[in-house]
Amino acid sequence: MNRRRFLDGILGAGFTSTLAAIVYPVWRYLIPPVSGEPATQSVVAARAAEVKANSALLFKFGSKPGLLVRTPEGELQAFSAVCTHLQCTVQYKADTSQIWCACHNGLYDLAGNVVSGPPPRPLERLTVNQRGDDIVVSRT
Amino acid sequence: MALTSRIVEWLDERLNLSDVRHFIQEKGVPIHAQKLWYYLGGVTLFLFMVQVASGILLLLYYRPSSAEAYESVQFIVTQVEFGWLIRNIHSWSANLLILAAFAHMFSVFFLKAYRKPRELTWVSGVFLLFLMLGFGFSGYLLPWNELSFFATKVGTSITGAVPVIGPPLVRFLRGGDDVTGATLSRFYALHVAILPATATILLGLHLLFVQRQGMSVPIKTLRALKPGERLKEMPFFPDYILRDVLVWYIAIATLAALAAFYPWELGRKADAFAAVPAGIRPEWYFLAMFHTLKLLPSHIMGLEGEMLGVLAFGLAAAVLVIVPFLDRRASRGEPSPALTVLGVLALIYMIAFTIIGYMAA
Numbered sequence: 001m002n003r004r005r006f007l008d009g010i011l012g013a014g015f016t017s018t019l020a021a022i023v024y025p026v027w028r029y030l031i032p033p034v035s036g037e038p039a040t041q042s043v044v045a046a047r048a049a050e051v052k053a054n055s056a057l058l059f060k061f062g063s064k065p066g067l068l069v070r071t072p073e074g075e076l077q078a079f080s081a082v083c084t085h086l087q088c089t090v091q092y093k094a095d096t097s098q099i100w101c102a103c104h105n106g107l108y109d110l111a112g113n114v115v116s117g118p119p120p121r122p123l124e125r126l127t128v129n130q131r132g133d134d135i136v137v138s139r140t
Numbered sequence: 141m142a143l144t145s146r147i148v149e150w151l152d153e154r155l156n157l158s159d160v161r162h163f164i165q166e167k168g169v170p171i172h173a174q175k176l177w178y179y180l181g182g183v184t185l186f187l188f189m190v191q192v193a194s195g196i197l198l199l200l201y202y203r204p205s206s207a208e209a210y211e212s213v214q215f216i217v218t219q220v221e222f223g224w225l226i227r228n229i230h231s232w233s234a235n236l237l238i239l240a241a242f243a244h245m246f247s248v249f250f251l252k253a254y255r256k257p258r259e260l261t262w263v264s265g266v267f268l269l270f271l272m273l274g275f276g277f278s279g280y281l282l283p284w285n286e287l288s289f290f291a292t293k294v295g296t297s298i299t300g301a302v303p304v305i306g307p308p309l310v311r312f313l314r315g316g317d318d319v320t321g322a323t324l325s326r327f328y329a330l331h332v333a334i335l336p337a338t339a340t341i342l343l344g345l346h347l348l349f350v351q352r353q354g355m356s357v358p359i360k361t362l363r364a365l366k367p368g369e370r371l372k373e374m375p376f377f378p379d380y381i382l383r384d385v386l387v388w389y390i391a392i393a394t395l396a397a398l399a400a401f402y403p404w405e406l407g408r409k410a411d412a413f414a415a416v417p418a419g420i421r422p423e424w425y426f427l428a429m430f431h432t433l434k435l436l437p438s439h440i441m442g443l444e445g446e447m448l449g450v451l452a453f454g455l456a457a458a459v460l461v462i463v464p465f466l467d468r469r470a471s472r473g474e475p476s477p478a479l480t481v482l483g484v485l486a487l488i489y490m491i492a493f494t495i496i497g498y499m500a501a
Contacts, residue, residue, distance in 0.1 A: 018392070025222035029197055033219045 042138035045078065048130060056092030056099075059137070065089050066126060066137060071110050072097055078137040079112050080124035090123065099123065167354070168373030169380045172361045174251055179387045180244035181350070186388045187237035188343070190395065191275075194230040195332065202282070204328035206321030209284035210409040217406065228399035236395065238276055238425050241269050249463070249483050253356035256471040259464035261349040264342050266461050271339045276423055278331040284324060289410030291422045292327075293319045298433065301446040302454075320412070359473055424498065428490045429453060431497030 045059040045068045056069040058081055065081035069092055079099070081089050088103035098115060099108040106117035113122045129136045151157060169178065201220055203212040216223035245265065248254055254262035281292045296319065300310040315322030357371060365371065374380055408417075422430050436445035459466070469476040 018389070025225050026197065028221040029223060029226055030200070031221065032201075033221065 042136060044134045045128075045137040046135050047133050048135055049133070051076070051135070054094050054097060058089070058091075061126070061137065061139075067092065067099065067123075068128070068135065068137065069099070069110060076128045076130075076135065077110060077112075078126040078128045079108075080126065082124075083119055084114075084121040084123065085117070085119040163351075164377045165375075167351075167376035169355055169376055170357050171372045171374050172357060174358050174361070177247035177251060178355060179384065180240055180247055182384045183387055183391050184237060184240040184244050185343075185347075186391055187233050187240055188339075190233045190392075191230065191237060192336070194226050194233065197226045198230055199332065204282070204324055206284060206324055206410070209282060209324060210406075213283040213406060217403075224403060225399055228402075228404050229395055231404035232395055232398045232402075234276060234279060235424070236391070236398075238272055241272050242425070245269055246483065246487060248356075250480060251356065251358045252467065252470040252476065252479075253358075254464040254470075255356075255359075255467065255473075256464070258349070258353055258356055261346060261353065262464050263461055264346040264349065268339065268342050268346060270457070271335055271342065273425065275331060275335050275339075276425060278327040278335065280423055281319075281324060281327045282331060283406060284410045285407035286410050286414065286417050287407050287420060289319060289412070290416050290420050292323065294420070294430075295422060295426070296323075298446070298450060301444065301450045303447060303451075318412070359470065359475055362473065421497070424494060427497035428493035431493050431500060434497075434500075 043059065043061055043066075045061075045066060046057055051057055051068060051070040053070050053074050054072040056067055059066050059068055061080065067079050067081035067090060069077045069079070071077065079090075081091075083090050083101040083103065083106055085101065085104055085106050088101050090099050090101045090106075090108070092098075093100045097110060099110070099112070100106070101108075101117070101119065104118050106119040107115040108119070108123055109115050111122075112125050114120075126137045127140045129138070148157070169175070198216065201212055201216045201223070203209060213227065217227050218224075220226075248262065248265070277292075277295060280288045282288075296310055296313045299313060300306040302309060311317060313323070313326070314320070315326045361371070421427065433446055433449045436449045438445050440448050463479070464471070467476050467479050470479070
């Protein structure tokens, strides 16, 4: 190893580490964080009078749809409306009182549990509270 | 190395690179006592490239709406890995860029490097400086925080003082009568599309001129030469370019240190219905102007003080553009002390009023 090669080596190592110090943060920055965006914790989903018994409505829960169901018994339930199979948006079937995903015929009961079809997991449950006339849905 | 030379050979066979090779081999940088100032242009260019790169990265997460802008920046600095670093680099580099551009301009001014045949290089450079100020002004609003919101209100309403075209210009800038989400959309378009496109073209021209004409040598140095004597030169490649890279290294180290130790504050989200917070002020490079306007009496000789101030700044900007054409002496290769004095006075005024404005705010 002569003097020139030694100095070239040091210079090369310097440039390489500078490059690494730039590339690594940029690379990490490019990967979106897990949440992808600010997670919504709580929204006013509807007015109490808007949901009749044995019906449901979709509401915006942050960037994702939520499903607010009033069971035939009059009880309020809320779920993330994102099917656990391939992320289609589910809907309420009043004739069987079940939650149904039209994409691949997944069926959930009114507790969000899978009844039949391909969904691997129950729907994510959200907490429902009534505040005055507003129905507030939140993630616990 | 063998691979590199084979690639060059391959390209050479097809594109005939002899011109380029000749240019690289022949290009020299004159050596004299003032050559340090040459680096300022390179550093400005480097910081501009940092701005482009970090700006593109910020675009991946930023959302240009009054409902989401603040939150998205907050998201970038708190949730995204190294998001704080990218944003701080962008903010700091913006400030250093403007500082470097001003320093570059003043060094060119005092060395009279704008004189014939480099008039167009100067003109394109001054317009680039105006564009950088435009970048600064439009970018300041994008995080949609209290300070930037009200600073933009003040800044755009100053435009309203321009006679005749002022009021419609304010509406045009704001996208309405007030600073709203519409203003944000406009400033965003300006900041990430219109200004970059214009700056790229101007910068290309500016660099082309510099390459075609080579580096200017100060009048004093030229006059000190004996008849027949030539100034010593340093090869541009690799000697000068390596020195340039060294300066860029210093710039990047400064940036990284500032970004890490002095994070840029995000402040509170803009609220059009909130009272103006205390200590409202524009970015430092507008402070001198801002403070001058503040000091002007409301009426001067029957005319609105603010209007006169804005017109004076407009006139100063116009004079700045045509400096090479005003300085006939320098074009003949003679010293022009009158312009030097004028430059010194302008510099003193800018520094003094920036400091006073800073203390007053």
